[in-house]
Amino acid sequence: MWAVPTADELRPLIRDIPDFPQAGVTFRDITPLLGDAAALRAATELMVVPFDGPITKVVGIEARGFILAAPIALALGAGFVPVRKPGKLPWDTHAHSYDLEYGSDALEIHSDAVKPGQRVLIVDDLLATGGTAKAASDLVSQIGGKVHALAFLIELVALKGRDRLVGQTLHTVLTY
Numbered sequence: 001m002w003a004v005p006t007a008d009e010l011r012p013l014i015r016d017i018p019d020f021p022q023a024g025v026t027f028r029d030i031t032p033l034l035g036d037a038a039a040l041r042a043a044t045e046l047m048v049v050p051f052d053g054p055i056t057k058v059v060g061i062e063a064r065g066f067i068l069a070a071p072i073a074l075a076l077g078a079g080f081v082p083v084r085k086p087g088k089l090p091w092d093t094h095a096h097s098y099d100l101e102y103g104s105d106a107l108e109i110h111s112d113a114v115k116p117g118q119r120v121l122i123v124d125d126l127l128a129t130g131g132t133a134k135a136a137s138d139l140v141s142q143i144g145g146k147v148h149a150l151a152f153l154i155e156l157v158a159l160k161g162r163d164r165l166v167g168q169t170l171h172t173v174l175t176y
Helices: 007-013 037-048 064-076 131-142 161-165
Strands: 015-018 026-029 057-061 079-083 093-100 103-110 119-127 146-155 170-175
Touching: 007 037, 007 170, 037 064, 037 146, 037 170, 057 064, 057 131, 064 079, 064 119, 079 103, 093 131, 103 131, 119 131, 131 146, 131 161, 146 161
Parallel strands: 057 079, 057 119, 119 146, 146 170
Antiparallel strands: 015 026, 093 103
16 A cells, blocks of 8 residues: 655655756755655645646646656546647647746647647646746647646745736645
């Protein structure tokens, strides 16, 4: 039988890496959590808990969002859609540029990955400034999907990412 950890029991499995990827940024490394089967299972279960009703697609944001979104999609009986960095998807795409807490970037989604009106849950490991999540949300809307909610394992509250996602339903498991 699995001993499923609680959210508070997951916290020690998040490793802080100071000054990565640049000075002044503390990277929240989820690798120890991913390496613990019970913790990984608990993390994905805790991310799914608030969602009822039909979710058609679960969008995972590159790269750690993929790891969490795939089992969440299975748990919800939904399809998985990767949102990736530019040039990584082999089909017709839509792109969106955005700002990070330490630079800028862009994301792409296949133009046919979500059908008009499909309910989408967007999943990532971390909500920081909200730029990445907002870009993913905008991409889903551009191709006709309806963003039902966004789920994150970790939220860095001081960076106020929620402010960029006003009007969206958000769920986070751990806050820092």
